[in-house]
Amino acid sequence: MDKAYSPQDHEARITQAWDEKKYSNPDHLPSQNGEPHAVMMPPPNVTGVLHLGHALENSIMDTHMRYHRMTGKRTLLIPGTDHAALPTQARVENNLKKQGITNPRQEYGREKLVAMIREYAENSKSTILSQIKRLGTSCDWSRLAYTFDEERSRVVNDVFVRMFNDGLIYRGYRVVNWSIAGQSTSSDDELVYEERATTLYTFKYAKDFPIAVATVLPETKLGDTAVAVHPDDTRYQQYIGKTFTVDVGAETPRTIHVIADESVDMNYGTGALGVTSAHATADFDMYQKHPEIGIIPVIGTDGRMLPAAGKAYNGLPFKDARKKFVQWLHDNDLLIEEKEIVHNVALSDRYGDEIWPMPMEQWFVNVNKEVPGKGKTLKQLMLEAGAKITITPERFAKTYTNWITNLHDWCISRQIWWGHRIPVWYRGAEVVASAVKPAGEGWMQDADTLDTWFSSGMWTFSTLGYPSSAHVKTFHPSAWIQMGYEIIYLWMARMVLFSTYVLGEIPFREVYIHGILRDKQGRKFSKSLGNGIDPIQVIDEYGTDALRLSVLKGVAPGNDSRFYEEKVADARNFVNKLWNVARFVSQMKKDETTGPATLPDQWILTRLHDVVAEVTEAYEKNQFSQASETLYHFVWNEFADWYVEAAKIESLHARQAMNVLRTVLALLHPLTPFVTEVIAKEMGFTQEEGELMVAEWPKAEAFAVDHESTKRFAIVQELVTSIRALKTSFRIPPSTQLQVLVELGEEERALVEKLARVTLGQKQSHQHHATIVVGGVTALVILDGVVDIEAEKQRLKKEIAEVEGSLKGIQAKLNNEKFMQSAPEQVRVKTQEIHEERLVTMAKLRESLKQID
């Protein structure tokens, strides 16, 4: 074994070993009797390659999988990628635009552009898959899925047709979010909001119009059909129900209805709202309530004014129309006020341009219509299902419920080309939903494609060969899934929707929500900041095990965390520590590692009993941070610092070393799979590399608990630490062999002498000494000729003051009747024990001080 662990020399080989063993495929597990335990990997988007967030996800998922696999379950982790319809097309188009192709769709046409996007997607995909491998993720590659492959497309079409026939998917004329740059709709959940300074104009439609309204988008006001006021507003009550004909400088006069609506805030602005039915979501809702007011779209999908805006405006870009209309208002003395305000602007998250509400014919999923045969709406089904899913941390359950409660119909049609084509066919007035072209001549398929979440929402069963049922039956619902909180709405909710509709069951039993990784300053990683870190580069430098450990340690579920190099370096050091412990153990003589247990053995086995129990519980609860911290501490501060040091003492050996190491490797394997595989093979725990992943999970009961030995060893530890501290405080070089008088058993004596570098019980007569009291044992450290007694006097006084302080608190408790009455027995007994021990310590320290005086 090399002096230091070098991940670069081992990881590729171990990955290959895992590939050959195929244990990640449940059909190749040594035991086929385990309980099925399926987890679906959230498929990374092929918009790009993996970033650190994916490294976190893979670490979480794989640690979970490896633990459950070792406990004997039939584990299945399905890997995959997401074609990410609009985001991917946007990425490719934006790249082309940067290269000077201003209108890629016009330039290349549908077929050619789709081919270009496919090429880009395939490239990203293959990079992503190799990155997942390097992260050590034990997924079943034979079941690799892609949201846009043939199998998944078939499921998408099936489900669409079924929902269409059930009346849950409909085509409707409604206001949707339109991106001019992207020439497509966008769902409500994919808008980003930005605060921008803008001008708020207050004006009247005409001189004789009695009510003033305000707007930040004057050009849309050419399409106003009503003014809404609050029914209780005494200023405007007289006008409610009336109509006014106004000249807005367009070709034809406008008819403005004055309507009453509770949603109008009479204290805001003029207390009246100009209703632009066609270009505002809220206004469109009002139009649906009051259809008599009418709707006049004035802006086209290209961002230019429509003929309905009037001859003077027709064809003008909206920005020019804005100027022109404001000028007209000004010239006609209708402009009452111009005010600079900060306004929340909705932007397309992928194309970055302002979103325009536009009325259009689009496809929607109706969430408020009863599902045939279920007697409930999709919304109700989603709420019910949500209650059956365990979400960690719990607080996100509320987030989910709130969102579902406010859910609107979901616009699923997109006007981009990269994605599942809507399986709807038209011929004249006939409309048929079908995966394949209906029989007969003259059928035309809908030109639009489906929202990407329409396909990824079926991920939990589309990956299992649905609709053929055997596989679905075994592995659905998934046992567990992990995801970032930012996709609870986008993805989790949609998986619940499709699973409850299609299969009548929840998609997964448990959801583990993680936060996002930020940089050292707490900023999000982003392209524009240029603070991105390539996980593969981190792996190249520190190794996969170190990366995995560094993103899991010290992080609570659902919380964001910061990523920086020092953390990875720390994890790398730990991995190297483990390696060196193994190296030491492997150098021990074989006969030293068998035979009756020594005191350090009894102590470490007792500790191991507790550690196995703690770590198992932590993994069971997906407390990855807890598991890694317990193991970090045990391996470094107990196994290495005490047990291995004790093992160097010839008379004591360390017979359980192999046993402890074997157990530690198993416990650590889910977190640090590579180094543990290498060591397991080196030590002969496994026949071949790649087998540790199916080793049996350790059982706490396998390790004998010996409280008596633990106490004895604890005294040794405290004694050694105290003597070392004494040397430091008296500035005595550590190598100085002090004489110490103390009553101890043989094993303890050997340990203390070696570890504290002292000689026990040699010199009986002496002039002065320091006193150390631990666990009822008094040790006299002889200081003749080494240090002045005055120093010890000061040290003792400080020590006594400290013990006194703690005694006070304990005594107050014991003298408190209520404490004695109410505290549980366990706590009381413990407190009394400590009290007695402190009293003894105190007495001995005081006596010692007296002697000096």
Place this chain on the structure above:
RNA sequence: GGGCGGUUAGCUCAGUUGGUUAGAGCGCCACAUUGACAUUGUGGAGGUCACAAGUUCGAAUCUUGUAUCGCCCACCA
């Protein structure tokens, strides 16, 4: 405007049902080249757990309020 979360050592963060004198890593100070490891070892300094009130024998932990930072949602024209 509504909802949620954070505030614990110089820094980054754990702290699972309330129970010894609140922990870790990094950083800092001092010491150490001892036969697994300098990707090291040993010892140490450093915290009134944001603040206030309350519940309790006992609060970092539960309740209420305040401050402050952050996130999400919302049709503020």
